[in-house]
Amino acid sequence: MRFLRLSRVAAIGLLFLLSLTGCMLANVQPSPAELVAAQNAANLAQQGQFDQAAEAYLTLATQSSGRGDHYRLLAAEAWRQEGQIPLAAPTLAQIKRQRLTDDEPLRFDLLRAELALTQHDAVSALQLTTQPNVTVPPSLQLRLLELRARAMEASGDNWGAARTRVQMDAQLSGLDQSQNRKQALNLLVKLGAQPLKQRAAAMNPGDRMLPWVNEALGRLGVAVAQPQPELQQPVGTLLPGANANVREGYKVPQKIALLLPSDGNFAAASESIREGFFAAYIDAGHTHAPRPTVRVYDSRGTADGAVKAYQQAVGDGAQLIVGPLTRAEVAAVFGQVILPVPLLALNHPDDKQLPAGNISEFGLLPETEGAQAADHMVERGVRHAYVLISNDDFAQRAASAFKAELAARGGQLDGSTTLTTFTAAPSGLSPTDASTGAGDAGIFISMRPNQARSLLPQLLVANIHLPVFATSHVYDGIDDATANRDLEGVEFCDAPWLFDAQPGLPVHADIAAQLPGAQGGAARLFAFGMDAWNLVPYLDWLRAHPGSYLPGASGQLTADEFGRVRRVLIWAKFQDGLARPLGGSLQTDDVPSGAPPPDTSSPAPASASPTGGFQPASG
Secondary structure: OOOOOOOHHHHHHHHHHHHHHHHHOOOOOOOHHHHHHHHHHHHHHHOOOHHHHHHHHHHHHHHOOOOHHHHHHHHHHHHHHOOOHHHHHHHHHHOOHHHOOOOHHHHHHHHHHHHHHHOOOHHHHHHHHOOOOOOOOHHHHHHHHHHHHHHHHHOOOHHHHHHHHHHHHOOOOHHHHHHHHHHHHHHHHHHOHHHHHHHHHHOOOOOOOHHHHHHHHHHOOOOOOOOOOOOOEEOOOEEEOOOOEEEOOOOOOOEEEEEEOOOHHHHHHHHHHHHHHHHHHHHHOOOOOOOOEEEEEEOOOOHHHHHHHHHHHHHOOOOEEEOOOOHHHHHHHHOOOOOOOOEEEOOOOOOOOOOOOOEEEEOOOHHHHHHHHHHHHHHOOOOEEEEEEOOOHHHHHHHHHHHHHHHHOOOEEEEEEEOOOOOOOOOOOOOOEOOOEOOOEEEEEEOOHHHHHHHHHHHHHOOOOOOEEEOHHHOOOOOOOOOOHHHOOOEEEEOHHHHOOOOOOOOHHHHHOOOHHHOHHHHHHHHHHHHHHHHHHHHHHHHHOOOEEEEOOOOEEEEOOOOEEEEEOEEEEEEOOEEEEOOOOOOOOOOOOOOOOOOOOOOOOHHHOOOOEEEEEEO
16 A cells, blocks of 8 residues: 655655755756746646646756756656646656755656556666665655665565565554554464564574564464563653752643443443542542643543544544443454544554554563563572463463563473363373472463362362462452462562552552552452553654653553553562562562642642543543
8 A cells, every 4th residue: 555645745845945946957047937837747746636736847847957857856856746646657767867966866766666666667666766775864864764664575575575565564553553563463474473483593692573473473363472671670760849849751642532431241340440540530639740630531441432532532622532441342443544532542442553654552561470480480490380361362372472571582382271170180281290299390381270279179179289370360359368278388469559569559459449440350450440540641652762660550561562551570489378579579679650749838620720620431
């Protein structure tokens, strides 16, 4: 798909500028009549009448002394803006390249390359867009790269075309970036799984193409390694001031919309997320930092409802939209031609679309837990793993990520079983000596607490004494030493807020005593909602500062090159039937909270705050 055509406004400005300045390029000064004619041609272009502008420039080319090729070039560019570059072929054939000056030779070559592509002459287009030792001004770099990518694709070099489009990515935004990303991934997918896996294996960890190759492999159904993000420094340093105590990078819009379904299958999850969002919002009111007004919209849990809610929020003046929640809703909002207001989606789309430049994604992904379980086991010296999982989607996805990461870390998968019954030890597990343990072997599980409570005693009966590592679902969020005694010794990854392991956040027990949505397993969704607010002031900072992270309620939060917020979880362990974090607090020398740190003054209620407020749900 072609894009990156200069907008009409930009094109008009360019043609207008060139028509005036170009007249001064020749040794002979233009006459007053020529200047007037050039101004008239520029006016036609400014009005979007590109055909008439092209004819006017051609007339000038026959009347001007020494500037004919300059005007012919402008005429050809006007036809290009009209989408009629084939009409420019005879005019381009008349231009003598050596008579052009400044950036005109490059503009001439780009027109010829674009014309060659319309004529299915990929060889010429590639030659014209890969010339060595050519200085390319910033205004023409994207156009050159896009034409080069098209020429490479037309010549069968899908890898080169994809690499060129990746080179363009950081310079694009909005719809252009979204389309370019889609094209880059489609090109990589065409290469096939095995060639991509070979390329990925040969790349250094910091290679710019590696995330794109992994993304393409994922679309081909290949589970890829997901190493933990490098957390180099927390979000900006403290900025003490007279009116606020916040961190560098703290920036909030004046109006925020929160899109969540209010009924149906997702009502309970939405309630916990909404309560968590506003708990963090109110906590941020304990500082002098400004807060936006927030309005909640019902996305109805459907694709159509989410799109309508987004559009209504835009019409109401929202400057940032948080949500929607379900994968189908997110895909529907992403599928709009234009997203005029930045978005923090609370899930990842079910069609695996990449977010564009003004979109961030944040979700509780099972792949995150599976990959980090593999990392944790290897770091503990456990390199041989048995995988025992339930048959639900979360467990299956977590297991796929676990296996890919384990292989990438040099571990070995000794067996994998999807269980439908949990009352007997599965075959394939060898008895081990309880006194010596199993050396470097362990078990990874992903299942519900009642399933794990049934299974693990059966392993002991079968004389299987291997360390067990689990996803968060093994813990129901309730301290019950009697119920959880069969989970003794199990280590699992989870959100730090459940254990008050992240300083600077409201105490979990205090919130849970007041709000049912923060109790039990729902506390993870509550923490997720807290972080949906905590991310708002630092989204731009995280994306602009790779390696920076936000210490959040659901994990340490960082943004990747695609705008996806990734979580680094903590590890906990059942000891005497109680779940306790390993390693204690996440306090560091300079760890900011997700919301600005509180001062010692008494907070004003959110509804009374002059700098912020909450408007309840609307349609």
